Amino acid sequence: xxxxxxxxxxxxxxxxxxxxxxxxxxxxxxxxxxxxxxxxxxxxxxxxxxxxxxxxxxxxxxxxxxxxxxxxxxxxxxxxxxxxxxxxxxxxxxxxxxxxxxxxxxxxxxxxxxxxxxxxxxxxxxxxxxxxxxxxxxxxxxxxxxxxxxxxxxxxxxxxxxxxxxxxxxxxxxxxxxxxxxxxxxxx
Amino acid sequence: xxxxxxxxxxxxxxxxxxxxxxxxxxxxxxxxxxxxxxxxxxxxxxxxxxxxxxxxxxxxxxxxxxxxxxxxxxxxxxxxxxxxxxxxxxxxxxxxxxxxxxxxxxxxxxxxxxxxxxxxxxxxxxxxxxxxxxxxxxxxxxxxxxxxxxxxxxxxxxxxxxxxxxxxxxxxxxxxxxxxxxxxxxxx
DNA sequence: CAGTAATTAAGACTAGGTACTAATAGTAGT
DNA sequence: ACTACTATTAGTACCTAGTCTTAATTACTG
Numbered sequence: 001x002x003x004x005x006x007x008x009x010x011x012x013x014x015x016x017x018x019x020x021x022x023x024x025x026x027x028x029x030x031x032x033x034x035x036x037x038x039x040x041x042x043x044x045x046x047x048x049x050x051x052x053x054x055x056x057x058x059x060x061x062x063x064x065x066x067x068x069x070x071x072x073x074x075x076x077x078x079x080x081x082x083x084x085x086x087x088x089x090x091x092x093x094x095x096x097x098x099x100x101x102x103x104x105x106x107x108x109x110x111x112x113x114x115x116x117x118x119x120x121x122x123x124x125x126x127x128x129x130x131x132x133x134x135x136x137x138x139x140x141x142x143x144x145x146x147x148x149x150x151x152x153x154x155x156x157x158x159x160x161x162x163x164x165x166x167x168x169x170x171x172x173x174x175x176x177x178x179x180x181x182x183x184x185x186x187x188x
Numbered sequence: 189x190x191x192x193x194x195x196x197x198x199x200x201x202x203x204x205x206x207x208x209x210x211x212x213x214x215x216x217x218x219x220x221x222x223x224x225x226x227x228x229x230x231x232x233x234x235x236x237x238x239x240x241x242x243x244x245x246x247x248x249x250x251x252x253x254x255x256x257x258x259x260x261x262x263x264x265x266x267x268x269x270x271x272x273x274x275x276x277x278x279x280x281x282x283x284x285x286x287x288x289x290x291x292x293x294x295x296x297x298x299x300x301x302x303x304x305x306x307x308x309x310x311x312x313x314x315x316x317x318x319x320x321x322x323x324x325x326x327x328x329x330x331x332x333x334x335x336x337x338x339x340x341x342x343x344x345x346x347x348x349x350x351x352x353x354x355x356x357x358x359x360x361x362x363x364x365x366x367x368x369x370x371x372x373x374x375x376x
Numbered sequence: 377c378a379g380t381a382a383t384t385a386a387g388a389c390t391a392g393g394t395a396c397t398a399a400t401a402g403t404a405g406t
Numbered sequence: 407a408c409t410a411c412t413a414t415t416a417g418t419a420c421c422t423a424g425t426c427t428t429a430a431t432t433a434c435t436g
Contacts, residue, residue, distance in 0.1 A: 005382070020250075021243075023423070034384050039424085049424055051239065051391090058208075058245035075296065099314075107317035108263065108303045112296035119295075129295035132322045139316055193413070211392065222415050227394085237393055239422090 008033070009041050020053040075112040076148065083123035084160075087150045089113060098142045105140040110174045114164040117150045118178040122160055126183035130159070134176035144168045158182055196221070197229050208241040263300040264336065271311035272348075275338040277301060286330045293328040298362045302352040305338045306366040310348055314371035318347070322364035332356045346370055 008031050015030070016022065024042070028035045042049070048056075076091030091113045093105045111134060119127045140146060148166040155161075160182055166174035196219050203218070204210065212230070216223040230237070236244070264279030279301045281293045299322060307315045328334060336354040343349075348370055354362035 021246075025423085036384055037382080040383080043425095051242075051423070054239075054246045055209075055242055057250060058242045062208075062245060102314060104316065106304070107307075107320075108296060108300035111299050111303065111320075115296045115299070116294070126290060128292065128327055129324050131324070132295075132299075132320075134320045134322070136317050136319070213392085224415055224417095225413080228414080231394095239392070 005041075009045060012038070012041055013045060013047070016047055016053070020057055021050070023050055075109070075116045076146070078117075078120065081121065083121065084152055084155065085121070086152070087117050087121040089117050089120075089148050091146045091148065093140055093142050093144050093146060095142060103142040105142070105144075105146075107136055110136065110140065110146065110166060111176070113146065113148050114150070114166055114174060114176045115178065117148050118162040118164055118176075118180060121150045121152060121162060122180055122182055124182040127160075128181045129178055130181045131179035132176055134174065136174055138168075138171060138173045140168055140173050146173065148174075193229075197233060200226070200229055201233060201235070204235055204241070208245055209238070211238055263297070263304045264334070266305075266308065269309065271309065272340055272343065273309070274340070275305050275309040277305050277308075277336050279334045279336065281328055281330050281332050281334065283330060291330040293330070293332075293334075295324055298324065298328065298334065298354060299364070301334060301336050302338070302354055302362060302364050303366065305336050306350040306352055306364075306368055309338045309340060309350060310368055310370055312370040315348075316369045317366055318369045319367035320364055322362065324362055326356075326359060326361045328356055328361050334361065336362075 011031070012027065015027065022030075024035050024038045027038045031038070041047075047053075076089035078087065078089045081087040091109070093109070097105050097109045099106060111132075114134070115129055115132070118129065146166050146168055148164055150162050150164045153161045153163050158181055160180045162178045162180055164174075164176045164178065165172055200215065200219070203215065210218075212223050212226045215226045219226070229235075235241075264277035266275065266277045269275040279297070281297070285293050285297045287294060299320075302322070303317055303320070306317065334354050334356055336352055338350050338352045341349045341351050346369055348368045350366045350368055352362075352364045352366065353360055
């Protein structure tokens with residue numbers, strides 16, 4: 001159990017990282033050293049005390065909450081919409097959207113942006129995707145900004161066809177044709 | 189500033205709700221009452237102390253983080269996989285996956301499950317979706333468990349076709365054919 | 377074996393509380 | 407006017423999970 005200082009300290013960092021809720025007392029027990037040693041370690045490594053750590057996690061959460069609510073409705077940020085006609089949204093590809101290995105955006109995020117835009121453009125309280133035919137024409141990398149444009153191409157009874165073209169720097173990266181189902185026909 | 193008890197208490201709830209990081213002392217000042225009054229109020233309303241509140245917020249965050257990490261890799265839980273052959277994942281539709289109005293799962297989540305399964309089944313470090321043809325055959329409601337089964341139907345050079353069928357209680361809800369691109373052909 | 381590094385201990389103090397007891401102020405009922 | 411009751415305030419002891427400081431002990435190394 002007893003390791004040298006360096007080993008203990010690097011383990012300490014790991015331990016606290018994947019469980020910030022652990023007290024000095026628990027850490028002391030875990031590493032079979034005194035509480036004071038743990039405190040010296042934290043001092044050297046400038047790891048804040050339990051309560052401060054918890055506070056940081058909570059603060060991050062609090063910020064995220066505000067951020068993740070709109071994401072639940074439309075993936076990407078809606079910047080223009082004409083119901084039953086056209087809509088535009090932008091989506092910035094960040095770390096959490098890409099494969100770790102190659103920083104290429106995972107397909108379902110591009111799909112999600114396009115699909116939610118297709119849903120949003122329809123002037124109905126209930127719009128569902130029935131079919132979709134999609135092409136990923138170029139891979140999108142982390143840091144790129146995807147602009148999706150939706151265009152309603154036909155409305156027939158309860159079916160609406162929407163075409164979505166997403167591009168980065170005017171280069172098409174995704175193209176999809178969505179066959180949408182709506183509960184009510186428009187203007188009735 | 190001085191309101192009656194009821195008014196103060198309902199304001200207290202609101203205040204703490206949109207800023208859980210406020211101390212009793214600050215609250216006392218805000219409502220021009222003593223710290224003890226605030227503590228009695230919290231007791232009556234069963235609002236926990238600052239540190240407990242912060243901890244709850246942090247814990248919620250921490251759960252989410254753990255939850256969202258695997259989500260980043262495969263949407264749904266992988267329960268079986270034979271590389272370049274078949275794979276199965278399950279996905280429980282929860283509150284955060286549905287439209288608020290009608291509790292129907294948003295299409296992109298079903299797509300994400302299927303798409304990430306199609307990526308996973310391919311025995312290559314780089315697999316990207318090139319094209320997909322998908323059908324949402326039945327709407328999925330909150331609380332339902334979607335079982336997605338992927339089957340590799342052809343491998344040709346750098347292209348692999350994967351069929352994914354997702355079902356709830358043995359009833360097909362989603363069907364997709366994914367045309368996947370891989371960086372290396374298998375077994376070379 | 378001395379000298380330094382690492383560890384442990386002990387004591388005083390802090391924030392932000394809980395739990396409990398007690399005093400005071402204000403108001404309504406009879 | 408007296409009583410009953412509610413609301414508010416005050417004060418004390420105690421708690422957790424620390425900080426900061428001083429000091430003693432132990433371990434390792436040249």
